[in-house]
Amino acid sequence: MEHCHFNLSRPLVYVSCGEFSAELGWQHHRYHHGQDTEILVGLSGQVFLQVAGKPYTLEAGDVLTVFPHETIVGARQTVTKSSFFWGHVVAPAVVDTQPSAPNGLTLPRFFHLQVQEKAVVNIHQLLDVSHSQYLVPHAADYQATMLFIELANDYAQQRTANPLHQGISNQVREWIRTHMAEQPTVAAIADQFHLNASYLTRVFKRDTGQNIQEYSNAVRLDYARYLLLTTNDPVASVSQQAFFSDPKYFSRLFKKKLQLTPSQYRRAYTHTFLNNQQVDPGVDVREQVRQLEKERQLPAQR
Incomplete structure (x- = not known):
């Protein structure tokens, strides 16, 4: 399985996020990523997706990572009301098959959260911070980084846990x-x-x-x-x-x-960004990502 490694010498750059509620028959539009990484966290129901040509079913507690320069598209229409969180960040990232990397955080392509409550709390805090006015610049960058750290920590704890030998x-x-x-x-x-x-x-x-x-x-x-x-x-x-x-x-x-x-x-924590059928997740992200790519001039690393 592929993994995405982020260097945490500085915070991830927040781009956009939201909570999407899908009615029956909704299907994710086709979206091609630039240098942005996207995470999707299932909250309810089932969403059928395809990333880099492979199918995934996103259910409550599932985390799907879309790496830079990849395409995500709906595999088929939803058969039940569903919801999920989506978020985009821009940061230098390396994609390979190694399950961990020193001095940073690692997210796999797909995994299921061991402790969903902590991640949901971090999600709501990011939704609030990113859609509020803060005197401190880059507040959303730090909150997005904390969410990624929480997700990576959950995955790392699952990897290191051994039912036969754990303490x-x-x-x-x-x-x-x-x-x-x-x-x-x-x-x-x-x-x-x-x-x-x-x-x-x-x-x-x-x-x-x-x-x-x-x-x-x-x-x-x-x-x-x-x-x-x-x-x-x-x-x-x-x-x-x-x-x-x-x-x-x-x-x-x-x-x-x-x-x-x-x-x-x-x-x-009441400020959230909710999408509906007319506002698909990611549609408003592309121009923001392009602007960040110009400002940061991040190298494309795969």
Whole structure:
């Protein structure tokens, strides 16, 4: 599988992004990339695409990377209502078959997110930053770079994880994430892995920098942030869905972690760029990319 490697000696150059909602029978137009790299992240439904002559089905949690100088086109029409995020950046990139590169980040052609909530939070933050006015120049460049880092980190963690040999802390973290509704005690988790509770506490702190309760709260807060950005549910309902039994405790913990109340956080990230059937993703990008190519004079690297 091909991979795209980015050097992070400076931030990626943001071009454009949006969230596209496709009705039944929609098909992606043909778009040929210049020196821009595009990522598409499936949010719901199924979108049938073809990149560099190969077919891909983009579903919720899937990430598809379109490398510089490639063509993307719809493989066939959608059969259900679907949505996805799309984003373009311009940066020197090298494409090869190596799964990683030093001093940078790597994205494969296609993979499925292990933790979708974190990526969605970063997506909404980029949508907000890129369509807001900031006194600090290049704010969208830094936010786009953070999104690419989050996606690359998710992929890298999947590559390095080995179910047979991975450390106990990684196993515990994944178990907590998939059992967050149960809010297990340290003793219960230790029993699950046939370990002494004191030993587990010490090893987990050493490997993650957090104790088990802090990590459990962080996982539930990530899910709460996802719900705040993707639903209109009241804060009390979000608290309950994120497995916090006390809404007041949830709000205090949320503000301590993010320096914003849940309502303030939701209001802070409301600027999004939504496409419809008349405004296909990428149509407004071509001229922006050409201008950046002239300004940056980036070499075409394949």
